[in-house]
Amino acid sequence: MMSSTPFTRPPRRNGDNRRVRRTQLPPVLARMLDTIRRNIILRNIVMALCIGIILYFVINLVLNIYTRHGQRIIVPTLIGHTFDEAQKMSEKGELRLEIIDSLYMPKQKPGQILDQSPKPGMGVKKGRRVFLTVNAFRPRTDVIPYVTGYSLRQAKNMLETKGFEIERLVYRSDMATNNVLDELYKGRSITHDSRTKAELGSGITLVVGVNHSSPLPRIPKVIGLTLREAKSRLWEVGLNVGNIKFDSGIGTNDTEDARVYRQEPNQQSRTDYGGKVSLWLTLDTQKIASSSKSSDAATRRYAVDEEESADNDREKE
Structure with a gap:
């Protein structure tokens, strides 16, 4: 009786392994890989593209980490607080406070913050500087x-x-x-x-x-300007500021942001040198825009009437 010996598969050569792996790829992809492997120029181009893609993602990742991409905090309301109180409030958000100006407002507490930039409610990155205007201790x-x-x-x-x-x-x-x-x-x-x-x-x-x-001065249009800008514009042409009225709800801290929405007399009409122009101010942008259009329309009508009056005077002469 013949003795049976176990059958053993002969070891595969490296070339066999490559053939096995290559046969596992789709034919089109396998041909592309062979072409790239044999052509040194194509091989270098592919390697350069791969390196470029890797570098792009690495650099983008580093920049996102460095700039804290997407990490935003809301600027708190610092106006009305002292600088020490504001520092405690900003420590949670990692904001840097910097005093850039001081004004003296007798009705406000010394050291109280009067204005800030960026404004409250804005989204900023951590570490952002917030510029403050504080109330001086003495004028x-x-x-x-x-x-x-x-x-x-x-x-x-x-x-x-x-x-x-x-x-x-x-x-x-x-x-x-x-x-x-x-x-x-x-x-x-x-x-x-x-x-x-x-x-x-x-x-x-x-x-x-x-x-x-x-000739008598024409009254300039000051609708849409702040009180300070309106005063400056009126003084420039030789006019005084009359009564000043703010809309209800405008506090002391808001007067700098309020803008003129009504003026009397109206723009482009004439008055004596030293005459007074009364001003009404609001924070309502829609009211300002509506009043500005009405004032411009009244000015056009006034210009037509003035021209007709001048024509009549010439005819009488």
């Missing part, structure tokens, strides 16, 4: 600039640059219109050598000349 003072002899526009710019404003324009007969004849602070004349100091924001009365043969 800042400076020397009132000497503006006598300058034009009204130059005088206004000099005062505003120094941090002062015009309290009132007083007109007197003179050969030149809008030439500053005198400036007063608390009833006393400012001279070139007086070096009178006053709190920043104080109002200065200017005595200005007017030649009565000069």
Whole structure:
């Protein structure tokens, strides 16, 4: 009887393994791999593309980590708090607080935050700097600039640059219109050598000349401007600010953001030098837009009436 011996499969060679693995791939893909393997140029191009794709994802990952992509926090309301209170509130959100300006508001507590940027409710990244304006502990003072002899526009710019404003324009007969004849602070004349100091924001009365043969000034449009911008625009053409009224609900901290939505007299009409223009202010942007359109329409009607009146006067002549 013949003895039976177990059958053993002979070991596969490396080439056999490659053939087995290659046969497991789809024919089209297998041919592509063979082509790439044999062509050194294609092989280098494929390798470069693969390296580029890997680098793209690595760099994108690193940048996302470095910039904290998608990690945003909501800026808290810091206005009305002291700087120390604001620091405690910002520690949770990892915000950096920086005081960039100070104003003196007598009705506010010293050290109280009056304004902030970014505004409350905005989404920012961690570590973002928040710029603050705080209420000074005492009013800042400076020397009132000497503006006598300058034009009204130059005088206004000099005062505003120094941090002062015009309290009132007083007109007197003179050969030149809008030439500053005198400036007063608390009833006393400012001279070139007086070096009178006053709190920043104080109002200065200017005595200005007017030649009565000069045409009356047109009232500019100030709807849509802040109170400070509206005042500056009216002073520039020789007009005073009349009554100022804010909508109900506008607090002390909101007055800087409120804008004019109504003015009387209306824009483009004429009035005497030194005349007063009353202003109404609101935070309602829709009210401002609606009033602006109505005011523009009234101005167009006024221009038509003025032109017709001028034509009638010429015909009478």
